[in-house]
Amino acid sequence: MRLEDGEILPCRIIGKLRLDDIRTTNPVGVGDQVTVDLDDGDTRTGSIIEVLPRRNYVVRQSPRKKHELHLLAANIDQAVLVTTIIEPNLKLGFIDRFLLMTEPHDIPVIIVINKSDLFGEEEEEIFGGLKIMYEEIGHQVMSCSSYNGQGLPELKQLLKDKTTLVAGQSGVGKSTLINTLQPGLGLKTDEISDYSGKGQHTTTFAEMFTLDWGGYIIDTPGIKMLSFNNLEPLDVAHNFREFFAKSSECRFPNCLHRDEPGCAVKVAVEQGTISSLRYEHYLQILSEVDDQNYWERHKNL
Ligand SMILES: Nc1nc2c(ncn2[C@@H]2O[C@H](COP(=O)(O)OP(=O)(O)O)[C@@H](O)[C@H]2O)c(=O)[nH]1
Ligand SMILES: [Mg+2]
Ligand SMILES: [Zn+2]
Numbered sequence: 001m002r003l004e005d006g007e008i009l010p011c012r013i014i015g016k017l018r019l020d021d022i023r024t025t026n027p028v029g030v031g032d033q034v035t036v037d038l039d040d041g042d043t044r045t046g047s048i049i050e051v052l053p054r055r056n057y058v059v060r061q062s063p064r065k066k067h068e069l070h071l072l073a074a075n076i077d078q079a080v081l082v083t084t085i086i087e088p089n090l091k092l093g094f095i096d097r098f099l100l101m102t103e104p105h106d107i108p109v110i111i112v113i114n115k116s117d118l119f120g121e122e123e124e125e126i127f128g129g130l131k132i133m134y135e136e137i138g139h140q141v142m143s144c145s146s147y148n149g150q151g152l153p154e155l156k157q158l159l160k161d162k163t164t165l166v167a168g169q170s171g172v173g174k175s176t177l178i179n180t181l182q183p184g185l186g187l188k189t190d191e192i193s194d195y196s197g198k199g200q201h202t203t204t205f206a207e208m209f210t211l212d213w214g215g216y217i218i219d220t221p222g223i224k225m226l227s228f229n230n231l232e233p234l235d236v237a238h239n240f241r242e243f244f245a246k247s248s249e250c251r252f253p254n255c256l257h258r259d260e261p262g263c264a265v266k267v268a269v270e271q272g273t274i275s276s277l278r279y280e281h282y283l284q285i286l287s288e289v290d291d292q293n294y295w296e297r298h299k300n301l
Pocket of ligand 3: 247250251255256257258260262263264265266
C-alpha cells in the first residue's frame, strides 16, 4: 500500500471488507484506494480497513476456481493489450476475449502488436489487417519493439499521466517493454510460467510502478487463457460493442445473433460491415458459456 507521499507501507487486511458490487477471490487489488489504520509504535505497518468505491475494475474468471472472480486491477484509465504476431504466434481469439473484460466498464484499450523488429512482409500485412479491423470499432492499434525502439515514443505519450493496465499472454514482451520504457525497474523477463499441469496458473498478482514522465503502469502476469463462466449469453452479446450497436435493428430484443430470424448482426457479417472473425470468436465464446450453463443446470441429475 502506497501512502500519498509515496511511502510504501506493508499492510494486512483485517476483518471483512465491505465491497460495493462484486465478490472476488482477492478483496483488494492493484489500483484500489483504501483506508489504512496505522499500527501503534513506529513499525510503519498498518491494516487495510476499507476499500473505497471503485471508478472501474477489470475482473476475470479465477484461474483457480472457475466459479469465482479474480480482480486484476481497479481504477484504471486504460489498458494496453500486448500481443505478437510471431514469437509467440498470434492467438487471434485472445484479443476479443480480452476486450470482453474491459468493455463492461468502457475502459479504453490500446492494442500493441509487439516485436515489430521480427515483422516480414506477411506480418506487416497481418498487422495492417488487425489495425483496420480494431480501429473500425474504436480501439487504437500500434506496433512496437523494445529491440529497435519502434513505436515507443508514441506509446510513452499515450501512457503519460494515466494509470495503465498492461496485460497479455506470457512471452509477448510485456516486462521487457516496461523495462525499456521506464529503465531502472528491473522487472524479471523471460520467466518460465509456473504451470501446475492442470492447465492453470498457480500465481496471479499484479504490480504498479510510477512512470517518471507522469503516470502509473501495472504489470500483470501472463494470462494463459480467458474463460467466462461468470457471464450469461446476453452479457457476451452486449459487450461485443459493434454487435450491441447493431442489435437495435434485430427483430428480437434479446437476439443472440445466432439463428434468430431477422438478425441485423448476421446480415452485417454477411455484408462485411461486421468482422466475420469477431463473429466467429463471439460464437465460440457463446457456446462455451452455454455449455457451462447447461452443466450447471444438470449437475444434480
Ligand atoms: N524480437 C523481440 N523479442 C523481444 C522483444 N521484447 C521482448 N522480447 C523477448 O521475448 C521474450 C519474453 O519477454 P518478456 O518481457 O519476459 O515477456 P512477458 O512474459 O510478456 O513479460 C524474451 O526472451 C525477450 O527477450 C522485442 O521487441 N523483439
Ligand atoms: Mg513478464
Ligand atoms: Zn441479432
